[in-house]
Every structure is written in structure tokens, then in C-alpha cells.
Amino acid sequence: MPLVNMKDMLAHAYGHGYAVGAFDVVSLDFVEGVMAAAERSRAPVILSLAESHFEHYDFELLMSAMEAAARRSPVPVVLHLDHGASLESAVRAIRLGCNGVMVDASHMTLGENLTATRAVVEMAHACGVPVEGELGYVPGVEGEDAERHPGPLAYTTVAEAKGFVERAGVDFLAVSIGTVHGRLKGKAKLDFPRLRSINQALGIPLAIHGGTGLDDDQFRRLISNGVAKINYYTALADAAGAAIRARAKSAPGAGYTALVKDVSEVISIEAERCMRVWGSAGRAAEVTFHCRPWASVEHMIIHNVVGISEKEAAVMIAEGQQVLGAIPGVREDVGKTYIGPPPWRAER
Numbered sequence: 001m002p003l004v005n006m007k008d009m010l011a012h013a014y015g016h017g018y019a020v021g022a023f024d025v026v027s028l029d030f031v032e033g034v035m036a037a038a039e040r041s042r043a044p045v046i047l048s049l050a051e052s053h054f055e056h057y058d059f060e061l062l063m064s065a066m067e068a069a070a071r072r073s074p075v076p077v078v079l080h081l082d083h084g085a086s087l088e089s090a091v092r093a094i095r096l097g098c099n100g101v102m103v104d105a106s107h108m109t110l111g112e113n114l115t116a117t118r119a120v121v122e123m124a125h126a127c128g129v130p131v132e133g134e135l136g137y138v139p140g141v142e143g144e145d146a147e148r149h150p151g152p153l154a155y156t157t158v159a160e161a162k163g164f165v166e167r168a169g170v171d172f173l174a175v176s177i178g179t180v181h182g183r184l185k186g187k188a189k190l191d192f193p194r195l196r197s198i199n200q201a202l203g204i205p206l207a208i209h210g211g212t213g214l215d216d217d218q219f220r221r222l223i224s225n226g227v228a229k230i231n232y233y234t235a236l237a238d239a240a241g242a243a244i245r246a247r248a249k250s251a252p253g254a255g256y257t258a259l260v261k262d263v264s265e266v267i268s269i270e271a272e273r274c275m276r277v278w279g280s281a282g283r284a285a286e287v288t289f290h291c292r293p294w295a296s297v298e299h300m301i302i303h304n305v306v307g308i309s310e311k312e313a314a315v316m317i318a319e320g321q322q323v324l325g326a327i328p329g330v331r332e333d334v335g336k337t338y339i340g341p342p343p344w345r346a347e348r
Ligand code: 13P
Pocket: 024, 050, 082, 083, 180, 181, 182, 183, 208, 209, 210, 211, 212, 231, 232, 233, 234, 235
């Protein structure tokens, strides 16, 4: 059950002064590790899939695993598309079960970013799915995925942020105030006065990308200035890498399962540490209570096809499936078809 509405989840975090972790997962070990951390610390959690990682796994299969993990969990969960590159990506993500999407057009001009983000917002809101946009630019410096975020940091400005949120209609804004994706060189210099002004001007949950490498005090100051969602990946990937290297060293002949044996455990330790520092630990019950559940609606269409052949009926149904299946928000399993007399009559 506990897939919950993302807007409600982040409104709760924003209103109560804590942040929910949005952990990018790249394998089942990551899903299990993050969920174990959330369940141990009773924290609401966002499982994220970053589009830049899609070459490493099958998006559709990992979505199914994430959804199964969320549905059997006692803690509230959101399934989120991270750094979605296009409207098509957002449509696909929602169709596969994401109940939150990010559109990242932050590398474009302000006008292009606005147009691209607005298009995703219109589509996603029609499906009941909230949207995170990004303004300013959070680059990568080194470490995993750095090459995907080239170029210099561009700070979010208060003036642009206000107009952007109003015109694009985003529910959450990822801001650039000094963080970078990937491993940090030295200590990040975060512009807290800028963050404070953005928060005062917008009054909506803010997201921070590039959580790896920030210290506990920096996290607390981010959260006290409106950050309700923290994106985190590289530290989990590094912990996983270190665990595999340690196994390879202690058991040089180890096979695959022996090499990855500790991966989900080390991920869960690091994710739980974050949940405790960010204040989401212990919040699961109140979040579940305050948030609308996220559930899909099953829609059955019965055609009365008296007077046409079975073949004609099949063509008509196939056309209907094509039209309905193209509507954003309609999930994959459109069209379990049965042609014949109504089953209750056939049984007699
Ligand atoms: P880190 O890899 O620096 O933790 O950042 C993750 C991120 O922001 C994903 O969107």
C-alpha cells in the first residue's frame, strides 16, 4: 500500500522542518538497501531513477521491483524520475508507475527551460503527478556521472526563480546554491543567504542535488532554509564499490554473489545515517496518516459488438487500445481482451 502522493509527502517535510531522501538506485541491491534503511529508521523515502543511469539497467524492470518493494513496505514511498530529459521521458516514467517526475532543462536558456518544464507540468498534472523543475545549474566535478553535468555552476537567482515557478507551475524547485554532483573536492561553499531569500520568495519545498560530501551542519542549515528533498547517490555507489573491492581482496576467487554480498548492507547503513541527520527518521507513521495514498484506477470498457464479426470486433478493440494507450497516465496493461458472450452468460 504505502505509495503516497509526493506533493503531500514533501509538504509534510517542508512544514515540519525535515528533508526526505531521494536516493538514486541502480540495481536491486540499491533498492533493498535503501528500503531496509527506511524501514529500520521508520522514514518516508523517495526511490529515484535517474535518466542518465538508464544505460546501466532496464528502466521498466527496475520500476517493477521498486513498486513491489514500495507496496509491501510499511513506510511511505514515492517512485520518482530523476533528471528527466524530455516530455517523452516523463510520459514513459508515469506510464511505468512513477508518481513524481523531475524535468531537468537547467542547461538550456531560461526561456527554453520554461517551455520544456511547462509542457511536462501540463501533462503530469493531468495525471495527478507533481513535478520538480530545476533552475540554475548544478554541475558535476568528479566521481560517478560527473561527465554528464559538464560546465560551470550557475546560481539560482531569486528574481528568476519566482517567475519560473509561477509560469512553469512546478510543485518543487531544485536550486543551485553551491552543491555539485559527484565526489567533492574539499568542502562545498554553500550560499545560505541566497537559499533563504529563494525560500522566502517561493514558499514551496526546495530540492538539493549533489548531497554527497556535505556535512551534517550544512544539511541542517539547508533544511532550516526550505530544503525538503535531498538527492543522494555517489556516496552510496562509493560504499558499494568499496564493499566489492574489500570482498575481492579478502577472497580473490570470489564469484558474483560473494562479491556483492555486502552491497545492500553498506548502502542501508549510509542511507540510514542520512535519514537520521535529515530528520526523516521516525516520521513514517505521520506521513502515511497525512498523505493521500497513490493508487491506480482500474477501468473496464465493455463493447456491445452484436452484429459484427469477431474479426471486426478485434480490429475495433485494437484501435481503441491504441487510442487509450496513447493517453499519458494510462498504464502499460491496457487491453486484456476477451471477445465472446459475457462470461457470466457463457458459464450457464
Ligand atoms: P550526488 O551523487 O552528489 O549525491 O548527487 C546525486 C543527485 O543529485 C542526483 O540527482
